[in-house]
Amino acid sequence: NTVDQRIEISAQAFGLPLSDHEEAKAYQKPCVFLTVDDKVEFTVSIEQEGTYIISFDMAATQSFINPTEGQLRIDGQFPNTDSRRVIFPIFYQSTSDQFPVDRYGNDALIRQERLIRWTKYDLRDANFSLRYPLQYNLTPGEHTIEFQVTRESMLLGSVYLTPFTKYPDYSEYLSSQSKDDSSGVFIEIEAEFPTFKNDTSIRPVNSRSLEVTPYDTYKLLLNSMGGDSWDRSGSAVYYEFDAPQDGYYCITLRALQNYKNNFTVFRRITIDEQILFEELNDISYFSSNRWANMPIGGDTPYKIYLTQGTHILGIEANDAPYHSAIEKIKKVLIDINVLSLDIKKLTGNQVDPYKEWVISDYIPDIKDQLLAIAADLQVDLGGLKAINKEGGSQEILSYQMAIDNILFLAEDPDKIPSRMNRFSEGSGSAAQLLGNVLPLLQGQPLALDKIYIHSPDTVPEEPKISFSISLIDGVKRFFYSFRPNPYGSIGAEEGEIEVWVNRPRQYVDLLQTMADESFTKATGIRLKFSIMPNESKLVLANAAGIQPDIALGVSTNVPYELAIRNALRDLRGFDDFDSYIGIYSPGSLLSYVINDSVYAIPETQDFWVTFYRKDIMDSLGIPIPTTWNEV
Numbered sequence: 288n289t290v291d292q293r294i295e296i297s298a299q300a301f302g303l304p305l306s307d308h309e310e311a312k313a314y315q316k317p318c319v320f321l322t323v324d325d326k327v328e329f330t331v332s333i334e335q336e337g338t339y340i341i342s343f344d345m346a347a348t349q350s351f352i353n354p355t356e357g358q359l360r361i362d363g364q365f366p367n368t369d370s371r372r373v374i375f376p377i378f379y380q381s382t383s384d385q386f387p388v389d390r391y392g393n394d395a396l397i398r399q400e401r402l403i404r405w406t407k408y409d410l411r412d413a414n415f416s417l418r419y420p421l422q423y424n425l426t427p428g429e430h431t432i433e434f435q436v437t438r439e440s441m442l443l444g445s446v447y448l449t450p451f452t453k454y455p456d457y458s459e460y461l462s463s464q465s466k467d468d469s470s471g472v473f474i475e476i477e478a479e480f481p482t483f484k485n486d487t488s489i490r491p492v493n494s495r496s497l498e499v500t501p502y503d504t505y506k507l508l509l510n511s512m513g514g515d516s517w518d519r520s521g522s523a524v525y526y527e528f529d530a531p532q533d534g535y536y537c538i539t540l541r542a543l544q545n546y547k548n549n550f551t552v553f554r555r556i557t558i559d560e561q562i563l564f565e566e567l568n569d570i571s572y573f574s575s576n577r578w579a580n581m582p583i584g585g586d587t588p589y590k591i592y593l594t595q596g597t598h599i600l601g602i603e604a605n606d607a608p609y610h611s612a613i614e615k616i617k618k619v620l621i622d623i624n625v626l627s628l629d630i631k632k633l634t635g636n637q638v639d640p641y642k643e644w645v646i647s648d649y650i651p652d653i654k655d656q657l658l659a660i661a662a663d664l665q666v667d668l669g670g671l672k673a674i675n676k677e678g679g680s681q682e683i684l685s686y687q688m689a690i691d692n693i694l695f696l697a698e699d700p701d702k703i704p705s706r707m708n709r710f711s712e713g714s715g716s717a718a719q720l721l722g723n724v725l726p727l728l729q730g731q732p733l734a735l736d737k738i739y740i741h742s743p744d745t746v747p748e749e750p751k752i753s754f755s756i757s758l759i760d761g762v763k764r765f766f767y768s769f770r771p772n773p774y775g776s777i778g779a780e781e782g783e784i785e786v787w788v789n790r791p792r793q794y795v796d797l798l799q800t801m802a803d804e805s806f807t808k809a810t811g812i813r814l815k816f817s818i819m820p821n822e823s824k825l826v827l828a829n830a831a832g833i834q835p836d837i838a839l840g841v842s843t844n845v846p847y848e849l850a851i852r853n854a855l856r857d858l859r860g861f862d863d864f865d866s867y868i869g870i871y872s873p874g875s876l877l878s879y880v881i882n883d884s885v886y887a888i889p890e891t892q893d894f895w896v897t898f899y900r901k902d903i904m905d906s907l908g909i910p911i912p913t914t915w916n917e918v
Contacts, residue, residue: 294331294448301327306442310346310403314444318344322440328433331448333425338451340420341432344444346405347377352487356438359410362431366423369412373421375441378402380483386491386509387800391773393507395800396490402483405444406560415521415603416610416729418568422451453565457589460564464592469534469742476526478512478541478735482599486522489513492734494543497752497760498578499736504763511736515546518732523555523603528740530598535590538600539582539739539747544572546732549680553608553731556583557601558591569608571674572733580739580747590743600738608674609728612667612686616721616728622660623718626653627711628906634704644704657697664690664721682727689720772818777833779815787819789840829854839890843878846887857884 298305298317306320319327333339347355355375358365365371380402386394409420425448432446455463477500479491491509496502499510512524530536544552551574556567570583582588606613633649646653668686672678692709696702703710711718739747774792779785788795795816802814819825822841828834829852838845849855858864864885868876872892879887897918904911912918 292335292450296329296331296446296448298444300329301443303327308348308442310348310405311442313403314344314346314405314442316344316444318442318444320348320440321436321443323436323438326433326435327443328431329446330429330431332429333427333448336424336426338422338424339448340409340422340451342407342409342420342447342449343375344405344407344446345375346403346442347375348403348440348442350377350439351401353439355436355441357434357436357441360433360435361423361425363433367421369421370410372413372437373410374413375408376406376485378404378483378485379487381480384480387804389796389800390803392505393796394491394493394509395796396509399487404483405442407447411521414729416606416613418607418610419451419453454562454568456565457584461590464535466592467534468590468744469530469532469536469593470744472531472536472740472742473745473747474528474530474740475747476528476738476740478524478526478738479509481512481524482527484522484524486517486519488519489517489522489524492516494578494734494736496578497757498750500750504760505767511543511734513732514734515730515732517604517734518546518552518730520604520606520729520731523601525602526600526738528598528600530593530595530740533595534593535743536593536740537582537584537588537590537743537746539580539588539741540602540735541578541737541739541747542572542581543578543734543736544574544732545576546574546734547680547682547727547730548574549675549677550574550682551608551675552733553605554733555601555603555605555607557599557603558593559599560601563591564589569605571608573675573677578736580749588743600740602735602738604731604733606729606731609671612671613725613728615663615667616725619660619664620718620721620725622656623711623721624902625906626650626656627707627718628903630703630707632906638704638707640705642704644701646701646703650700653700653703654697657693657700661690661693661697664693682724685720685724685727688715689717689724692717692720774816774818777817777828779836780813783813783815784837785835786814786816786837786839787825787835788816789819789822789838792818825849825854826852841887846879847881850881850884850886855886857886858888859883859885 298319301319303319303325305317308318308320311318311320321327341359345355354377357373357375359370359373360366361370378401379399381397382400383397386397389395411417411420434443434446489512491512492514493507493509494511501508501510517524538556544550551571553569553571555562556570562568566584566589572581629650630646633646634644650656664686668683668690671683671686675683692715696706696710707713708716710716713719737747741747774795786798788798795818799814799816802816807813817835819835819838819840822838822845825834825838825841825845826848829849834854846855861867868888871889872894875889875892876885876887879885899911901911
């Protein structure tokens with residue numbers, strides 16, 4: 288079917304059995320169920336040459352953590368690199384609309400569950416770093432499109448090919464919507480309660496600011512959303528709300544970005560999974576030490592037209608404004624690596640600092656290569672400074688230091704062999720500095736307290752905390768700080784099993800909540816978890832007679848130190864020991880065996896791998912070893 292140049296390919300054209308999956312009933316059209324290695328193939332007829340985007344009606348079904356992935360070929364070939372790995376969204380929702388409270392009165396995280404939800408998904412790059420969906424150039428005539436699932440499973444409905452057009456700018460959007468403003472509407476949403484999200488790592492966090500609600504002087508309340516847990520591009524939270532009337536609305540986020548100094552992070556804003564105009568693609572948030580109401584659009588808030596009824600606001604972390612710099616760093620790191628290998632092939636790994644080299648005789652254009660690398664970086668440095676006008680961020684400073692290193696080496700290339708620590712080796716080298724900048728640019732942390740959807744004539748007010756209230760609260764917290772930390776307290780009540788855990792408070796809090804909610808209810812056995820800040824205290828606790836019943840998160844050598852002091856019980860004395868250890872790999876328990884006794888079991892299992900640098904092997908003409916003798 289073709290509607291306004293959009294081509295729709297129904298699932299009936301895939302030549303596969305239509306799905307009778309339970310979730311297929313929520314989709315109004317035919318669909319098929321695909322699992323790993325399943326393929327769909329269909330032919331489309333293109334009348335007019337142009338650039339198209341491809342969209343899928345889809346729902347991820349069985350996966351909980353790993354998203355569905357696939358590959359797209361056109362006429363038997365990958366049309367671009369990004370089509371080799373297409374990642375599809377999976378969604379999660381909370382199992383409750385209230386935070387559970389732990390035994391100490393602090394908020395605990397709500398258990399998450401999968402939300403199987405149909406969505407029309409425009410194919411995007413795997414890093415979610417491009418401003419627009421993937422674009423495919425198609426010539427007139429018939430083309431065969433093949434899609435294959437490479438990970439997990441999905442329900443696939445119709446596939447759409449739509450001519451690519453850029454989003455309209457804000458002025459074009461307004462001129463196309465000759466509507467009236469809404470009036471008197473004020474919708475307030477607590478950000479820590481999203482309707483759903485596409486990443487389990489985005490979680491509510493505690494803020495001790497009086498300007499954040501809810502707030503409690505003595506209890507840790509999960510009263511804001513995200514922060515540094517919400518920094519990966521493409522990760523998004525979604526909020527469902529009801530607009531009571533047709534008209535223009537404004538959106539204000541009460542936000543804080545104090546995770547990166549002098550750095551701007553970005554969010555992509557969608558309404559009903561659509562970007563309405565170009566400016567919503569990258570809303571900027573500069574670093575600040577205080578919470579603030581930040582209207583989308585700044586001093587002149589954008590007006591967004593909403594019809595009466597239910598809508599979904601999407602807020603997605605977005606590093607697209609830094610995409611050029613990110614790609615340039617990746618390219619330059621490859622260039623540095625290639626040039627470094629060329630130099631190493633001449634000088635060897637061990638460089639005599641007293642030996643002089645005339646590298647330019649062997650690599651005549653080495654100075655030009657270095658200057659070209661520096662010039663490439665300089666262009667994108669200007670872009671970074673344009674975004675972060677105040678400068679001084681760690682990202683920009685490291686970027687500039689890398690350029691300075693390369694320019695310094697270009698002044699006298701023949702001395703590079705003795706100055707590799709400024710080029711490709713060591714913590715201060717250009718390669719290491721750029722490698723450090725790469726994840727910093729990709730990280731986009733932001734915390735939200737509230738979301739306001741309001742009429743242009745109803746503006747949310749900034750909370751005003753008086754000096755006296757702030758002083759009184761500070762005094763209360765000061766005196767409260769002298770009370771023992773319940774998570775670090777030693778000793779359990781009679782009938783409780785005491786467990787010391789050498790991990791952060793959030794981990795211990797989660798263990799305690801899970802044990803109280805499930806283990807204790809199922810078995811009647813009560814557990815008391817406490818933070819163990821230093822595992823060496825186990826030996827001292829044993830000497831003092833205050834040792835716990837169980838210890839978690841200890842190093843491999845600690846069980847031996849305790850066992851030789853007769854502080855541990857031989858686990859082989861348990862009847863189900865032999866059947867239980869079957870889950871472990873052979874040799875996993877060797878570090879905990881003394882004579883015929885076993886004194887600990889692993890919490891995790893690690894393994895070693897042998898890896899190789901394919902680029903180095905190729906440059907030296909050495910075949911890849913396939914046996915240990917060849918290694």
